Each structure stands twice: as C-alpha cells, then as structure tokens.
Amino acid sequence: MRVEILCTGDEILTGKTVNTNYSHIARRLSDVGLDVHWGTTVGDDRATLLAAFRQAGERADAVIVNGGLGPTVDDLSQEIAAEACGVKLVLSEHWMERMTQSYARRGRVMPANNKKQAMLPEGAEFIDNPIGTACGFAVTIGKARFLFTPGVPREMRRMLDEQVIPRLLKLGGITGVTKLKRFHSFGIGESRADEMLAGIPGLAIDGEIKLGFQAHFPELAARGATEAELTAKLAAIEAEVRRRLGNFVVAEDDASLERVVFEKLKAGGHTLAIGETFTSGAIASRLAPLLGADAVFRRGVIAAGVAADALRAESGTSHALVVLMQLDDGPDRPDFGATITVQIADAGGTVQRVARLVGGRDWVRIGAAELGLDCLRRHLLGLPVDERIDFERR
Amino acid sequence: MRVEILCTGDEILTGKTVNTNYSHIARRLSDVGLDVHWGTTVGDDRATLLAAFRQAGERADAVIVNGGLGPTVDDLSQEIAAEACGVKLVLSEHWMERMTQSYARRGRVMPANNKKQAMLPEGAEFIDNPIGTACGFAVTIGKARFLFTPGVPREMRRMLDEQVIPRLLKLGGITGVTKLKRFHSFGIGESRADEMLAGIPGLAIDGEIKLGFQAHFPELAARGATEAELTAKLAAIEAEVRRRLGNFVVAEDDASLERVVFEKLKAGGHTLAIGETFTSGAIASRLAPLLGADAVFRRGVIAAGVAADALRAESGTSHALVVLMQLDDGPDRPDFGATITVQIADAGGTVQRVARLVGGRDWVRIGAAELGLDCLRRHLLGLPVDERIDFERR
Numbered sequence: 001m002r003v004e005i006l007c008t009g010d011e012i013l014t015g016k017t018v019n020t021n022y023s024h025i026a027r028r029l030s031d032v033g034l035d036v037h038w039g040t041t042v043g044d045d046r047a048t049l050l051a052a053f054r055q056a057g058e059r060a061d062a063v064i065v066n067g068g069l070g071p072t073v074d075d076l077s078q079e080i081a082a083e084a085c086g087v088k089l090v091l092s093e094h095w096m097e098r099m100t101q102s103y104a105r106r107g108r109v110m111p112a113n114n115k116k117q118a119m120l121p122e123g124a125e126f127i128d129n130p131i132g133t134a135c136g137f138a139v140t141i142g143k144a145r146f147l148f149t150p151g152v153p154r155e156m157r158r159m160l161d162e163q164v165i166p167r168l169l170k171l172g173g174i175t176g177v178t179k180l181k182r183f184h185s186f187g188i189g190e191s192r193a194d195e196m197l198a199g200i201p202g203l204a205i206d207g208e209i210k211l212g213f214q215a216h217f218p219e220l221a222a223r224g225a226t227e228a229e230l231t232a233k234l235a236a237i238e239a240e241v242r243r244r245l246g247n248f249v250v251a252e253d254d255a256s257l258e259r260v261v262f263e264k265l266k267a268g269g270h271t272l273a274i275g276e277t278f279t280s281g282a283i284a285s286r287l288a289p290l291l292g293a294d295a296v297f298r299r300g301v302i303a304a305g306v307a308a309d310a311l312r313a314e315s316g317t318s319h320a321l322v323v324l325m326q327l328d329d330g331p332d333r334p335d336f337g338a339t340i341t342v343q344i345a346d347a348g349g350t351v352q353r354v355a356r357l358v359g360g361r362d363w364v365r366i367g368a369a370e371l372g373l374d375c376l377r378r379h380l381l382g383l384p385v386d387e388r389i390d391f392e393r394r
Numbered sequence: 395m396r397v398e399i400l401c402t403g404d405e406i407l408t409g410k411t412v413n414t415n416y417s418h419i420a421r422r423l424s425d426v427g428l429d430v431h432w433g434t435t436v437g438d439d440r441a442t443l444l445a446a447f448r449q450a451g452e453r454a455d456a457v458i459v460n461g462g463l464g465p466t467v468d469d470l471s472q473e474i475a476a477e478a479c480g481v482k483l484v485l486s487e488h489w490m491e492r493m494t495q496s497y498a499r500r501g502r503v504m505p506a507n508n509k510k511q512a513m514l515p516e517g518a519e520f521i522d523n524p525i526g527t528a529c530g531f532a533v534t535i536g537k538a539r540f541l542f543t544p545g546v547p548r549e550m551r552r553m554l555d556e557q558v559i560p561r562l563l564k565l566g567g568i569t570g571v572t573k574l575k576r577f578h579s580f581g582i583g584e585s586r587a588d589e590m591l592a593g594i595p596g597l598a599i600d601g602e603i604k605l606g607f608q609a610h611f612p613e614l615a616a617r618g619a620t621e622a623e624l625t626a627k628l629a630a631i632e633a634e635v636r637r638r639l640g641n642f643v644v645a646e647d648d649a650s651l652e653r654v655v656f657e658k659l660k661a662g663g664h665t666l667a668i669g670e671t672f673t674s675g676a677i678a679s680r681l682a683p684l685l686g687a688d689a690v691f692r693r694g695v696i697a698a699g700v701a702a703d704a705l706r707a708e709s710g711t712s713h714a715l716v717v718l719m720q721l722d723d724g725p726d727r728p729d730f731g732a733t734i735t736v737q738i739a740d741a742g743g744t745v746q747r748v749a750r751l752v753g754g755r756d757w758v759r760i761g762a763a764e765l766g767l768d769c770l771r772r773h774l775l776g777l778p779v780d781e782r783i784d785f786e787r788r
Contacts, residue, residue: 013430015420016608019413022435026409036407037442041416041433048431055449214410274696280682281675284696288674289759302668302678302694365683 001172003029004038004060004144006052008067008077009151013043021066021156032165032178033223044074053084057142062168064160067151069134071113077148082121084141089119092126095135102133127163129155136163145171179230181220181238184251186374187389190216193245200240202233209237218245247383250374257373258286264380265296265319270346273299273315275306275322278338282369283323308343309350320345323372325364332361337393340368342375344385351375353385356393367391395566397423398432398454398538400446402461402471403545407437415460415550426559426572427617438468447478451536456562458554461545463528465507471542476515478535483513486520489529496527521557523549530557539565573624575614575632578645580768581783584610587639594634596627603631612639641777644768651767652680658774659690659713664740667693667709669700669716672732676763677717702737703744714739717766719758726755731787734762736769738779745769747779750787761785 068077127136134150224230284300312320337358462471521530528544678694706714731752
C-alpha cells in the first residue's frame with residue numbers, strides 16, 4: 001500500500017516551523033510496518049491545496065493530511081477536501097454538540113468561529129479528537145483514502161495512534177502484530193555495531209525479524225501473527241544482541257542512559273552530586289528533569305577544577321561524578337578535540353577514566369557528558385569503567 | 395516566480411532524520427524575497443524520483459533539489475536528472491581533477507566510487523561545492539530550472555548562499571538588496587507585540603518594509619535598490635519599534651539574551667555565579683557555551699535553597715543570580731504552574747522578583763530560565779526588574 005503524508009500550513013511551508021509532525025508520522029507508520037512513499041508540503045492557499053490533494057489522490061492508496069483544521073479563515077482543509085470530492089460542507093451536529101459541551105465544562109461559551117470546525121465534507125467519515133476542537137475526518141479523493149488530522153502535535157499524535165493507524169492497517173489488509181525492540185548503545189559506532197551483529201540466526205534471514213538502525217542505535221523490527229509468537233521469536237535474538245554488544249548496551253526500549261543511572265542510584269538509596277566544566281551543565285540537565293530526581297540528585301556544580309572526593313564531602317552525598325574537559329586550542333574544526341577526565345567518588349574511594357575525544361567542539365561536549373554518565377553506569381553496575389570506546393583516540 | 399524544494403533520501407522520507415534542511419532553505423529564500431510554493435519529499439527510489447522531478451517540472455519555475463549526490467549506489471540524483479532530461483551522464487573532468495587534488499592534499503588516494511560524483515547530465519551547468527566532494531549542477535526539466543545541492547547541511551548552506559540564491563534571483567529578475575532586522579523580546583506575546591507595533595508610518599504601508607514574526611519575535615523585512623537607501627529607510631522605523639517595545643526588547647539581530655547579559659558583565663569586569671532549582675541548569679547551559687564565558691561565569695550550582703547573597707559570598711563573584719521554583723503539585727497539565735523567585739546579589743545588596751508562570755511543566759521551566767536572565771539583564775542595564783510580563787498570572 002502506498003501511503004503519503006501531506007502537510008499544510010504557511011508556517012511549515014516557509015520553514016518558520018521545522019516539520020517534526022512529518023517525521024513523527026513517518027516513524028510511527030514505519031513502526032507498524034507501513035511505508036511512506038511521498039511527502040508533500042503546501043501552504044494555506046486554495047489552488048495549491050486543491051492541486052496537492054488531486055495529485056496525491058492519483059499517486060497514493062492512502063494520504064494522511066496534517067493541519068488546516070483550525071477555526072480561522074486560513075484553515076482550509078475541510079473546504080478544499082469538499083471541493084476535491086465535489087460535495088458541499090455540512091454541519092456535524094455530533095461535533096458541534098461535543099465542542100459546546102467541552103466549553104461549557106470549562107465554564108466558557110464557545111466562540112462563534114469554532115462552528116467552522118464542525119463543518120465536514122458531506123458523507124465524510126468522522127474521526128474523533130478526544131483532546132481538542134479540531135476533529136478529523138476521512139474522504140476518498142481520486143484513488144486514495146485521505147485521513148485528515150490536526151496540526152497541534154499532541155492532538156495529532158494521539159489521533160494517529162488511536163484512529164488513523166488502525167484504519168490504515170485495515171485498509172492495507174495488514175493483520176498480525178508488530179514489535180520493535182530498541183537497544184541504546186554508547187561507545188560503538190553504527191558500522192561496527194552492524195558488523196558485530198552480522199549473521200545472528202533468524203535475523204534478517206526470513207525477513208520476519210529485521211535489523212535496522214534508528215538514530216545510530218540497533219533496532220529489531222518484527223512482525224508475527226500474535227504477541228506471544230512474536231515475543232518467543234524475539235527472545236533468543238534479543239539475548240544474542242545483548243551478548244554480542246556486551247557492556248556497550250546502556251539502555252533498552254524507552255529507557256535512557258540517564259534513567260538507568262538514576263534508577264540504579266535510587267534503588268541503592270544513593271545520592272549524587274555532579275561537577276562539570278565546559279559541558280555547560282549537560283549532565284545535570286539530563287538527570288534533573290527525571291521524575292523524582294530531586295531525591296537522588298542533590299547538587300550540580302558547574303565550575304573549573306572540582307575534585308570528585310571534595311565535591312562528595314562538600315555535598316554530603318554518597319556519590320559524586322565529576323567531568324572535566326581540557327579543550328584543544330584554536331578555532332572549531334572537524335579534528336577539534338578534548339581530553340576528558342571522569343572521576344567517580346563513593347565510600348570506596350575514587351575511580352578515574354581519561355579519554356581523548358575528537359570531532360568538533362559541540363560533538364566533544366556531547367561526548368563528554370555521555371562518557372561521564374556511562375562511566376557512572378558502569379561503576380554502579382560493577383562493569384569495567386575503562387573499556388575502550390570507538391570515539392576515543394589514543 | 396514559483397520556487398519548490400524537493401528533498402530526497404530514505405532517512406528524510408521515513409522520518410529518521412528531521413528535515414531541517416528544508417526549513418533552512420525555505421527561510422533563507424524568504425529572507426531574500428523568494429517564496430517557496432511547494433515542498434516534496436521522496437526516497438532513494440528511481441521511479442518515485444523521476445515522477446517527482448517531472449511533476450515539479452510541470453508546476454514550478456525553479457526547483458531546489460537537496461540530497462542524492464553522494465558516492466554510494468542509493469544516491470540517484472544525477473542519474474535520474476539525466477533520465478528526466480533525456481541525456482546521458484558525462485564525466486566532469488574539472489570536478490574529477492578537483493576531487494583528486496583535494497584527496498592528494500590530505501595525503502590520501504581518492505576511492506574509486508567517488509568518480510560517480512563527477513558524472514553529470516550532459517549539458518548541465520556546473521555548481522561549485524568549495525567544501526565537499528558532491529558538486530552541484532543545474533538542468534531544465536519541463537518548464538523549471540532544477541538546482542541540485544548536497545544533503546550535507548554545511549555544504550548545502552554554503553552553496554545555497556553563494557551559488558543557488560544568486561542564480562534564483564537572476565532567474566526571477568529580482569534586483570536590489572534585502573535586509574532583515576530582528577528584535578528579540580521577552581515578556582510580551584506575539585499578538586500584543588503586533589498591537590503595539592500597529593500603525594508605524596512607513597511600515598507595511600507601501601509594502602517595501604514589512605512587519606512579520608519569526609519564532610514569535612518581530613522582524614522587519616525590507617527591500618530597496620541599494621544598501622544605503624535601505625539603511626536610511628529602516629533607521630526611523632527601527633527606532634520607533636525600539637521605543638514602542640521599550641524594555642521588552644532584550645536583543646537584536648543575531649544577538650541573544652544570554653549574550654547581551656554576558657557582554658554587559660564582561661564590559662563591567664564582573665563575574666557571575668548562578669544557582670538554579672528545577673530549571674535543570676538551563677541558565678548555566680545558555681551562558682556557558684559562549685566564547686570566553688569562563689572568564690565571567692565562575693560557578694553554577696543546581697540545588698535547592700540557595701540564597702543569592704550566600705552564593706555570591708561562597709563563590710567570590712561580583713554578581714550572583716539565583717532562580718528558585720516552587721512547582722505546583724499534581725500531574726502535568728495546561729494550567730500547571732510555578733512560583734518563580736529570582737534573586738540578584740551584587741555589592742549593592744540583593745534584589746528579588748517573584749512571578750507566577752502558568753503553562754505546563756516544560757514551559758514553566760523555560761520561562762523561569764528566561765525570566766532569570768532577563769531580570770539580570772534589566773538589573774545590569776538599570777531598568778526596572780519587576781515590570782509585569784504577559785506570561786505572568788497574579
């Protein structure tokens with residue numbers, strides 16, 4: 001099935017807003033085994049919208065339209081959809097009632113221009129929006145089914161998962177279940193990870209379980225008839241991936257390096273102080289937003305020349321992590337590097353790891369933060385802290 | 395002139411990579427007075443690429459193609475461009491020589507597959523890439539001139555400014571110069587800024603100088619015959635914008651709030667310590683990356699219950715900024731808020747500003763960091779620190 005994504009709106013067309021809705025929709029479709037074949041971006045312009053709908057209707061089997069469902073005059077999706085279908089707009093009494101109630105619950109009167117959001121092409125299939133005033137709908141234009149979603153990311157994301165994807169799977173006759181298994185690694189590059197994972201039995205052979213890379217991290221995509229069947233098939237392969245990547249797997253699925261570190265600290269009843277130079281507080285800013293972090297993360301210091309044992313003593317924490325950087329001199333350049341010193345102090349003393357990273361000023365800063373967190377993870381898990389990583393120069 | 399942007403590549407199509415090249419190209423075109431009418435995204439697939447080239451060639455006057463110029467087999471732009479033009483690929487001796495020399499200078503031998511990057515459609519106009527191995531080129535498909543650029547952002551950006559935009563301006567018969575004047579504000583929303591700037595003589599009347607908003611900040615876009623004429627025309631309007639927005643203008647053009655604060659501190663020979671709770675070190679992370687920041691920014695502390703005068707004494711700095719947050723209880727929601735306390739200590743004592751911000755957990759964190767920096771700016775400039783802002787609830 002050929003699926004397209006059609007994004008509307010001057011903000012997106014002119015580049016004022018980076019089109020993250022597009023990438024979210026495309027990734028989610030890919031997660032469930034649907035491939036996007038074409039993406040279109042057009043502005044809030046009648047003639048262009050109509051042409052875009054018609055051209056997509058000639059190419060695709062299904063089109064997800066995003067945006068243009070708001071209450072203002074430049075929101076044109078319903079109107080142009082009706083024109084492309086050769087029908088008129090009719091009021092959805094159901095949606096009008098839902099919107100009125102929603103305003104009433106908040107003690108407000110619905111503004112008159114919201115009525116526009118209840119005007120749908122005659123005969124359109126209604127698509128619910130449980131958290132906003134822009135309902136979705138579906139119509140057929142040319143040979144394609146068009147599914148309309150609002151531009152507000154939070155509303156679009158929920159409707160995509162709950163309303164749009166199930167319709168697309170049905171349309172494409174896709175049955176069974178899909179599962180994604182993600183491994184987050186630190187210290188091995190994508191091409192080496194690819195080599196390390198080559199030849200795992202059952203992987204990318206029958207095509208049911210495929211190896212891919214998402215943001216440089218290995219990812220297994222599997223399809224099967226049932227959840228149970230899939231889980232069983234994946235178990236052996238997951239174990240083999242873990243075995244081969246070893247200590248370099250820092251987190252799995254929705255977990256992150258910082259969350260793994262935080263959970264381990266919390267489970268041990270530990271507290272942490274962090275000292276950083278030249279990483280702009282990057283480590284603290286990854287740990288601090290985690291829910292409940294304030295119970296564990298006691299103090300962050302951004303200053304030159306902090307020693308982990310002194311910081312630990314000063315802060316009264318069980319652990320202290322210090323990441324110091326000695327940056328190269330001169331202007332930024334691809335081989336700009338830094339020498340990173342990571343110190344971890346706990347009741348048992350201080351461990352230290354020194355590594356030289358190269359790859360430009362920004363990259364080195366990100367790498368240093370990641371290295372510091374990974375050393376802490378390794379220390380907390382009893383793994384070797386000084387295992388050589390791919391990004392390191394000697 | 396109708397300009398389109400056509401982005402190619404599976405990484406972009408599948409959403410693995412967010413398409414920031416598109417937004418960069420669209421914004422730069424808009425800066426020089428060229429409007430983008432249509433955006434297309436397709437993958438590394440022969441039939442789809444050919445169809446996309448042909449369809450854009452029917453709609454547009456000019457098309458910027460981005461991506462697909464690399465040395466690997468899935469880079470198809472030259473090949474499909476040649477097919478769409480009905481010509482064959484021929485070797486550019488010039489580019490082959492340039493690439494060979496470039497490798498030789500780095501003491502390396504050019505890999506054989508780089509030759510592919512010197513194969514251009516017969517009769518194509520060569521477009522130089524001064525910093526990479528993917529040269530650009532231009533051909534005519536249908537009624538549109540197609541300009542091909544590499545997907546590597548750094549290379550694309552430079553070629554866009556130096557090679558592509560001048561060609562487009564010539565193609566569109568656009569003469570004269572364009573100038574953008576940006577104002578960064580804090581504390582007034584876009585709609586109120588729009589009201590405050592309504593009716594400025596010469597603004598949006600003859601259309602030569604237009605008021606717009608970029609990321610919620612007011613922006614003047616002007617066109618004129620010469621740089622001198624434009625500067626003269628803009629001067630009076632700029633002054634009026636500054637007068638009307640008053641203390642809420644925090645920076646202009648490429649400056650930022652944090653840079654203004656930093657420059658002011660540096661000029662006064664001051665030093666700074668920062669204390670933050672619940673902002674995840676957001677203020678420190680904005681100041682610390684500025685070039686030369688380590689001479690001014692001495693210490694950042696992320697911890698609960700720091701007082702500015704104590705932090706100043708402890709750090710031995712001339713100034714201390716502390717931003718404390720008392721977050722509402724319960725789950726995140728649109729009316730989730732926080733009470734922000736900003737304290738600034740210097741030799742003259744401590745000033746304090748308390749404000750309540752509402753708008754969800756993430757927004758409140760960002761707002762608190764911005765408020766803290768803005769209070770420090772106001773304090774350093776001798777402006778009132780407690781001027782009410784639009785985002786504040788009482």
